[in-house]
Amino acid sequence: xxxxxxxxxxxxxxxxxxxxxxxxxxxxxxxxxxxxxxxxxxxxxxxxxxxxxxxxxxxxxxxxxxxxxxxxxxxxxxxxxxxxxxxxxxxxxxxxxxxxxxxxxxxxxxxx
Amino acid sequence: xxxxxxxxxxxxxxxxxxxxxxxxxxxxxxxxxxxxxxxxxxxxxxxxxxxxxxxxxxxxxxxxxxxxxxxxxxxxxxxxxxxxxxxxxxxxxxxxxxxxxxxxxxxxxxxx
Numbered sequence: 001x002x003x004x005x006x007x008x009x010x011x012x013x014x015x016x017x018x019x020x021x022x023x024x025x026x027x028x029x030x031x032x033x034x035x036x037x038x039x040x041x042x043x044x045x046x047x048x049x050x051x052x053x054x055x056x057x058x059x060x061x062x063x064x065x066x067x068x069x070x071x072x073x074x075x076x077x078x079x080x081x082x083x084x085x086x087x088x089x090x091x092x093x094x095x096x097x098x099x100x101x102x103x104x105x106x107x108x109x110x111x112x
Numbered sequence: 113x114x115x116x117x118x119x120x121x122x123x124x125x126x127x128x129x130x131x132x133x134x135x136x137x138x139x140x141x142x143x144x145x146x147x148x149x150x151x152x153x154x155x156x157x158x159x160x161x162x163x164x165x166x167x168x169x170x171x172x173x174x175x176x177x178x179x180x181x182x183x184x185x186x187x188x189x190x191x192x193x194x195x196x197x198x199x200x201x202x203x204x205x206x207x208x209x210x211x212x213x214x215x216x217x218x219x220x221x222x223x224x
Contacts, residue, residue, distance in 0.1 A: 031211050033211060033212070033213075035213075035215075040121075040217070040218070040220075041217050041218065042116075042202050042204075042215030042216050042217050042218050043155075043202075043213075043215050044215070045212050045213065045214075048211060048212060088154075088155070090211075090213075092211040098143045098162075098206050098211060099145075099157070099160065100211060100213065102147075102154050102155040103154060104152070104153070104154035105154055
């Protein structure tokens with residue numbers, strides 16, 4: 001069974017600060033996705049990375065896929081209260097078809 | 113945009129009742145999934161389906177069954193609801209091997 005570990009589990013910061021969330025595994029994934037979930041809603045896809053070493057930017061969010069395709073990070077610059085939510089990483093295995101393995105999530109709170 | 117609709121946002125049922133959770137997607141996706149989400153446990157896969165009338169057990173299928181009579185609809189059935197099935201239930205869909213899940217808004221089920 002492939003496992004994804006996210007850290008930290010909880011993060012509370014002030015508006016304007018930077019932060020990084022990590023997603024690690026001992027398994028190799030063919031792709032890695034990041035989702036954000038707001039209270040009472042389903043997760044919404046932010047980005048998919050598929051190539052080892054790949055870096056993608058989405059406004060103030062920077063996503064990186066590790067060279068060995070076992071880990072990923074999400075960096076947020078100058079966090080805003082609207083960034084508050086549960087961030088989930090999810091990995092696609094090379095033999096698991098469209099089935100994803102989800103991390104447990106990082107609950108981010110950005111205080112004004 | 114792809115839309116995944118879950119029939120109820122909130123549901124309260126009594127122990128022993130048979131419960132139906134409905135999920136409909138409007139983009140002709142082949143793959144549909146049912147997860148439950150609990151604090152500290154992340155998203156756990158209950159059942160999934162790659163085609164009409166096809167179903168596969170996920171990681172925690174006990175106490176649940178599913179039905180997929182039409183491509184757009186995937187139903188989760190709790191045969192005899194128990195209090196430990198109180199949870200947030202999330203439906204998701206995706207097309208082929210494209211690993212970008214679209215989630216519904218979730219159904220928060222409380223079993224009393």
